[in-house]
Amino acid sequence: xxxxxxxxxxxxxxxxxxxxxxxxxxxxxxxxxxxxxxxxxxxxxxxxxxxxxxxxxxxxxxxxxxxxxxxxxxxxxxxxxxxxxxxxxxxxxxxxxxxxxxxxxxxxxxxxxxxxxxxxxxxxxxxxxxxxxxxxxxxxxxxxxxxxxxxxxxxxxxxxxxxxxxxxxxxxxxxxxxxxxxxxxxxxxxxxxxxxxxxxxxxxxxxxxxxxxxxxxxxxxxxxxxxxxxxxxxxxxxxxxxxxxxxxxxxxxxxxxxxxxxxxxxxxxxxxxxxxxxxxxxxxxxxxxxxxxxxxxxxxxxxxxxxxxxxxxxxxxxxxxxxxxxxxxxxxxxxxxxxxxxxxxxxxxxxxxxxxxxxxxxxxxxxxxxxxxxxxxxxxxxxxxxxxxxxxxxxxxxxxxxxxxxxxxxxxxxxxxxxxxxxxxxxxxxxxxxxxxxxxxxxxxxxxxxxxxxxxxxxxxxxxxxxxxxxxxxxxxxxxxxxxxxxxxxxxxxxxxxxxxxxxxxxxxxxxxxxxxxxxxxxxxxxxxxxxxxxxxxxxxxxxxxxxxxxxxxxxxxxxxxx
RNA sequence: GCGCUCGUAGCUCAAUUGGAUAGAGCAUCUGACUACGAAUCAGAAGGUUUCAGGUUCGACUCCUGACGGGCGCACCA
Numbered sequence: 001x002x003x004x005x006x007x008x009x010x011x012x013x014x015x016x017x018x019x020x021x022x023x024x025x026x027x028x029x030x031x032x033x034x035x036x037x038x039x040x041x042x043x044x045x046x047x048x049x050x051x052x053x054x055x056x057x058x059x060x061x062x063x064x065x066x067x068x069x070x071x072x073x074x075x076x077x078x079x080x081x082x083x084x085x086x087x088x089x090x091x092x093x094x095x096x097x098x099x100x101x102x103x104x105x106x107x108x109x110x111x112x113x114x115x116x117x118x119x120x121x122x123x124x125x126x127x128x129x130x131x132x133x134x135x136x137x138x139x140x141x142x143x144x145x146x147x148x149x150x151x152x153x154x155x156x157x158x159x160x161x162x163x164x165x166x167x168x169x170x171x172x173x174x175x176x177x178x179x180x181x182x183x184x185x186x187x188x189x190x191x192x193x194x195x196x197x198x199x200x201x202x203x204x205x206x207x208x209x210x211x212x213x214x215x216x217x218x219x220x221x222x223x224x225x226x227x228x229x230x231x232x233x234x235x236x237x238x239x240x241x242x243x244x245x246x247x248x249x250x251x252x253x254x255x256x257x258x259x260x261x262x263x264x265x266x267x268x269x270x271x272x273x274x275x276x277x278x279x280x281x282x283x284x285x286x287x288x289x290x291x292x293x294x295x296x297x298x299x300x301x302x303x304x305x306x307x308x309x310x311x312x313x314x315x316x317x318x319x320x321x322x323x324x325x326x327x328x329x330x331x332x333x334x335x336x337x338x339x340x341x342x343x344x345x346x347x348x349x350x351x352x353x354x355x356x357x358x359x360x361x362x363x364x365x366x367x368x369x370x371x372x373x374x375x376x377x378x379x380x381x382x383x384x385x386x387x388x389x390x391x392x393x394x395x396x397x398x399x400x401x402x403x404x405x406x407x408x409x410x411x412x413x414x415x416x417x418x419x420x421x422x423x424x425x426x427x428x429x430x431x432x433x434x435x436x437x438x439x440x441x442x443x444x445x446x447x448x449x450x451x452x453x454x455x456x457x458x459x460x461x462x463x464x465x466x467x468x469x470x471x472x473x474x475x476x477x478x479x480x481x482x483x484x485x486x487x488x489x490x491x492x493x494x495x496x497x498x499x500x501x502x503x504x505x506x507x508x509x510x511x512x513x514x515x516x517x518x519x520x521x522x523x524x525x526x527x528x529x530x531x532x533x534x535x536x537x538x539x540x541x542x543x544x545x546x547x548x549x550x551x552x553x554x555x556x557x558x559x560x561x562x563x
Numbered sequence: 564g565c566g567c568u569c570g571u572a573g574c575u576c577a578a579u580u581g582g583a584u585a586g587a588g589c590a591u592c593u594g595a596c597u598a599c600g601a602a603u604c605a606g607a608a609g610g611u612u613u614c615a616g617g618u619u620c621g622a623c624u625c626c627u628g629a630c631g632g633g634c635g636c637a638c639c640a
Contacts, residue, residue, distance in 0.1 A: 023579055026586085036582060039620070049620070073583050074620055118640080155640065252640090278638050288566075291636085298638040305640050332634050334567060359569080360633075368633095397602070425576070429569065430633070437575070441602045443588040444576085451602050459599050496579070508577065511587080518603060527599045541599095563602080 001096050003491045004089065008033055008062065008079060015059040016041075022079070024489065031070065031078035032485065038075040049075030083481070087473040090484040093543055094469045099550055100491030103145035108352075111149045111316045112138050114328035115244075118155035119231040119251070120164050120185040123238055124376035125369050125433065126330075129358045132422045132556065134328035135244045136503045137356070139554045144495060149247045149320060153312065154235075156228050156251035162210030163192035166202070168223050169209075181230035228253075234380075241383050242415060243556060255311040259303045262311050263296055271346050272296060281343050294339040309340045310347075317349050324352035326501075331357035331428065356501045358427040369433050386414035389439050394563065401562060409560050413447055414439075416557040420446035423555050424507035444511050446557055449548060452514040453559045456545040459526055459538075467542060470535035479516075479523040483540050486516045490547050494554065503555060510551045517544045 005022055012020040012035060020037045038053035045052075053071045060069060060077075065085040070078045093100050114134020117123045123131075134150070141148045167188025176184040196203040213220040228251070239245065263279055266272035272281045277299030283289035296307040316322045327337060337355035344353060363369040371377055391410035394401070401409070421438035425431050441447040460467060475481055493509040496502075526537040549559050 023582090025583090026579080027583075030583070034582085039582080043620080076583070158640065160640095276637075280637075291565090293637070295638050300638080302638080304638070308640090330634095331568065333640095335635060336640095338567095357568085362633095366632090393602085398600095429576080432575080434575085437589080440589075445588090445602095447602060448588095451600080455600055455603090462599065492579085500580080504577080505579080508587085515587090519605090521599080522595095522604045525599065562600090 001092070001098065001100055001491065002102055003100065004081070004488060005033065005492050006102070007065075008035075011062050012037065012060060015056060015061065024492070025078065030072060030076065031067075031080035033079040033081075035077050035079075036075070038071075038077060042075060053077050081485075083475065086481065086484055086488070087475055089488055090475075090543065091469070091473050091539065093487060094539060098143075098491075099543075099547055100488060101143060101494045102491060104495075107145045107147060108323040109147045109149070109321060110141055110324045110326060111151055111320060111322045112141070112326045112328065113151055113153050113312075114138075114326075115246075116153045116155060116329075117231075117235055118158075120160065120182070120189060120227050121155075121231075122182045122186065122376075123235065123379040125361050125379060125382060126376060127379055128361065128382070128418070129422060129427070130328045130330070131242065131244065132419050133356070133358060133427060133501075133503065134326075135242070135556050136423060136554065137326065137328065137498070137501060139556060140494060140498055140503070140506070143554055144498065149322070150245070151316070152246040152249040152251075154228075154249055154251035156231075157253040157256065157308075159210060160189060161213055161224055161227075162206040162208075163196065164189050164227060165209040165213060165220050165223050166206045167192040168227075177230070182234045185227055185230065238379055238383070241411070242419075243558065250312075250315075252308050255308050255315065258311040258315070259307050262314070263303070263307065266296065266347070271343075281339075281346065283339070283342050283346075286342060289339060289342060292335065292339065294343050306336065306340055306343070309336075310343055313340065313344050313351070313353070314347070314349060317351050322351055324354065326354045326356055328356045328358070331359060333357070354501075356427070359430040362430050362432045364432065364434065366432065382418065383415060385435070386418050386439070387411055388414075389435065390414035390417065393439075393441060398563065405562070409563050412558045412560050413450060413563065416446035416450060416552070419555060419557050420449075420507065423503045424511070426502065426504050444507075446552075447563070449510055449514045449552060450557075450559055450563060452517050453545055453548045453552075454561065454563050455521065456517075456541045456548075457561045459541055460545075462527060463538070467538055469542075470532065470539055472532075473536045473539060474532040475536060476533070477520075477524050479520040480536070480540060483516050483520045483544065486513050487540070487543050487547055490551065494551075506551060506554060510548065510555075513544065513547060513551075 005024070008022040009020060012022060016037060020035060022033050022035045025031055025034045038056055039049045041047070041052050042049035050071055053075045057069045057071065057077060062079065065082055067080040067082060072078050112134055115127060115131040117127055138148050138150050164185060171191060172188060173184060192206060196206055209220060213224055263272065266281065267279060272279050275293065278295050279297035280293035280295050282293045294306045295304055296310065297303055313325065316325055329337070334355060334357055341353045361369050369377055387410050390413040391406060394406050394409050394413065417438045424444060438445065475484060489509065493506055497506045520540065524537055526534065526541060529537055552559055
């Protein structure tokens, strides 16, 4: 199903003989859609915009679904949809599994790299943005018809393993490891690290353990594999709670064997060179990177972050034939991605590489969010607290519900609140993490949207008999028109969110939809109305519920029947 | 020093990517519940879009320069 906006643009382009843009109006007084092509043309031709608009109006063929066109202001052309057209399009949504969202004209194969926690470390709030944002983008891209591969590039290799292995061998507590693996692994690392600070001999031993691991020593390799497996248990618990799945989780270690050959190849082809003992790729022709080479091998022979990332890009393009690779990684790494993307082009690999950056999560003190002792706030704690707080509210508001249902509702609301707090905000701005704000069940929050859905379900529970879609919609009240038009906008909003990777546009739309629905709900009784009016209102309710569930689903947020 | 990024109502954020009178939510104030679920709705008030220039029919948006916050800039990831 093409959107009304697309339909208008094609009709306008026909009349103009050139591509033209149409946008929704900001104000209903100017109709439903507007175009400023007349003003754009006037500028190029140094002509009178209103005159051009007047000529254009004669040629635009939209009488089948628009009221007579109007010229307004400096030269805007306003489009007002015919009521019967709105009614007919809205009705058509009921039979459309995509709810009006068009499929991409050219589906792409997209690899999305996000979350990427580190083995032997707990996931913390720092992982929230990448994890939630990446998952949402994956869901939206799939809904638009793209082929998506989500890949969790886990930090499962690095110098810290020398210390972890030393700790594992000397002061491992198996019971603690069983009870809370990551906690114990962190303890092993920290204790070893503390010993290293005061005792050079132990530091040397840790280094020795690392060298053995890298050389493939069976015992150390076994310990390392264990730490990875134990960490995954914890990660999966988090992803289950968040309802997030990955198609692949090829960690850094997966590329180990590729690093040496890659560097050798780049050296022999002249793309990389040795400088101060290290192997670097210089970008002397790019002003922004002229004095910022990418280091791919240290002077001691070790490889770096950039080396692994280059190997990863090569793998993704060659194995999956990815058209695009999206990295959902914090803004501080912008330079790093600029470098490896430039290096990729230098190598001659073709793909649409995008760094999707985001800002930081701050504590109430407006500094990077930390616990009182200065540590990162654990993701598990955050999610558990969200659930606990939600449960308390559910039990208070709806004590009649069975315990098990209360628990499930609390999970959906609590996790939804955390996700929505993240996604309703522009990703680049830093935001203050506030329980009171995100779990205040008022205003622009997940529960407000979930509640709109619940209310609709409540109507259908009271409905005698099953809902069957009517053959035509009868709309008369302003609140009905407003809701119908809002529903039609879903198909235009979803693709927009991918334009600049802004799920907050979708969140904003859903909030407006819920708002419009609530106004309709107050103004237009559904069950008490009769005949065609009742049928039509039921259809509006059904569609609103579907769009809310689908839209929230794209944000990774679930809905419940009651709350 | 160079680069990236952000600066909008008291607070937290939007603004369809250059469009019409800059919109919401919290908080404040005024109304509406023997209820299709008040976790709601109707309304009021709240602004020199950090500042100064510039570009044009038109600027929160683009350009230049300040100011303020955050973050990067060769062997960590």
